Amino acid sequence: MTEAHAELVEFIHQYPRLLVLTGAGISTDSGIPDYRDQQGQWKRQQPVQHPDFMRCEHTRKRYWGRSLVGWPVMRDALPNPAHNALAQLEQLGHVSLLVTQNVDGLHQRAGSHRVVDLHGRSDRVVCMSCDYRCSRNDTHRRSAELNPDFTHYTAATAPDGDADLEVDFSRFRIPECHRCGGILKPDVVFFGDNVPKQRVVNALDALEAADGLLVIGSSLMVYSGFRFCRKAQEWNKPIAALTLGKTRADALLSLKLNASITPLLQAALHGLNAQ
Template structure:
């Protein structure tokens, strides 16, 4: 057994022991669990942004140019998110969700890869990128519908290439002023991806559902998230207040470092793959 595999097996053994001792466990996942599926993450190992912050909700709602920029970049970035497949970590967590060890999964991701892997009791904390919603009449449509509309109305933008960014974005910087953004066919309202943008709030009923999952658990496992965003960190604080143990799996700085019971710095996919039950 080489040093890497020995380290991974030790990490898996520690994690499995935590699962057994504290089951049932609530799980929070972040971007780090999906990078092996080809979806970039937001932050480096120090918890700092790797690129400019994503679009802000107030800017998207009040500024037409911001919406032009968002949908033009999404024209390039969305196919990567749409075509992504669950990786080993998703499948292994799905397997655990079918056992008494895991009570539910709260994901900060919007890629729906947990659902594609058949993970039970998954809550999309920040929404889902495969849907759009009208901010006027609240009608929902498939994201692909919007992608097709934008493609038809803006064929020249299909010629651009750019590095794919998280959540179906792309690092494209061109003149966006001529980009045609479709409006709602029913009411003429603003169409937006059905996710919680920065500067917006997670719906109260969704937060309450997450709190219930944690209340019904004995501990929390955080996988691939730095918890730098308060929408996820609040659940670690809830566990602290309830004297529930917290385990962290992933590399780098974590906002919950000082309150965690266990921190395992190891490859996520390899570690989960080594867990047998």
Template sequence: MSDPKLRAFIASRNLFVLTGAGCSTGSGIPDYRDGDGAWKRPQPMNLATFMGSEAARQRYWARSMIGWPKLAAARPNDAHRALAALEAQGRISLLVTQNVDGLHQAAGSGNVVDLHGRIDALRCMDCGAKSAREKFQTELARLNPDFAARTADRAPDGDADLEADFSSFAVPPCPACGGVQKPDVVFFGECAPGERVEAAYAAVRAADAVLVVGSSLMVRSGLRFVEEAARLGKPCAAINLGRTRADDLLSLKVEADCAEALRFLL
């Protein structure tokens, strides 16, 4: 049963939409935080650790190699499809996602800013060359057949809950320059590219209201856009299981599964 207040909030408005991990849990991708906004597991890899330690990179890529197939097989759920339908009605000025899974585009959304990048691409930190993750996955499996045969529980963003001796794990260098390759995503300790941030701010200013879907807003990366909307006197609503860091700025809070709350749009 849809929330009548949510229906009324969405009706006849030009929305800036911000999505987070809760939007993709229905697709089998775990989220990071519990209902109080606390970490469910150790914090994700940060940029300084990844770049400063070969051992950290070995651990990251070994776990990622095992977790990637499940993430690559994920498909959009009704939350993604509902937002794509809303865009098709001309009711979304911009959808900014903090997720890196590409599921909004897979569902049919076209006006999307991947604030934190895409996990299905790689970037060389030395020469900037970009490449597809699928090709890198094949090379990882070829170089590390013993690890490729392992299984582990899935974790957020293609990670896997695996603990092992990673010292023998081989990580391919950049084929163009031999440099360090990392996922083309924003790690903790990195800033989202300025052009993405500015596009989001411009869309907030152009929108009538802000709708947050599946984000606790515990990091400023997403919170700042809700704060900007509130500063401009624009109403903000959130669909999220548990508290958000912007609860005091919201004119409407719907504590429900994202897909269930938005299914009426389908």
């Protein structure tokens, strides 16, 4: 067991009931790109902003047009061994709640049950006028039927079902709500929008009852995640972070593991089982 593995095992032993907060870094081994580099800077143009999506038809055309290329990559992604390790840690009683900033649903598919999808789920779509809900696959299929010429494009995959596609989107036909003709949007919290209050309350209640906080694969540059570190510090909860590169909470950490996520989690799980 390496020093990093031993440190993580010791942290879990010392603080056995953890609130775990995960970010994009845990899903990169599933083929889903992340947003930021190891310095916490954007790797590409910033994602769509909620106010822009709601008020600008061209932004919606561009979003759904790019999704025709990017969504299948996210839809078809499978849990990786890091997701599986956290599901097993939950079974062992070490994860009181898993709060994820990701919208890919991979924690649930790996077998985790106590999960808060802080930013929602990308496999669901909601009407912003009447609250009608449907599956993302249904909306994706309708988009393809309305825009057969766009189904032939290819582009590099971007985070959260996006793609680095730059074409003329002016002729793209946006699928509308079946019920009222309103604006359809993935049931996720876009940048510039607010996380629903009850999700935050539930997660903070679990953090207050937990022994410590373990952050995995997040730079914590977005306040919706960083707030949990602030609260953990306020409540004198130890904080460990397993992520490559800097985080916004580096000054608050009890333990920083700047290492690859999957092998370290697997090794730590093996160490816990052995003990």
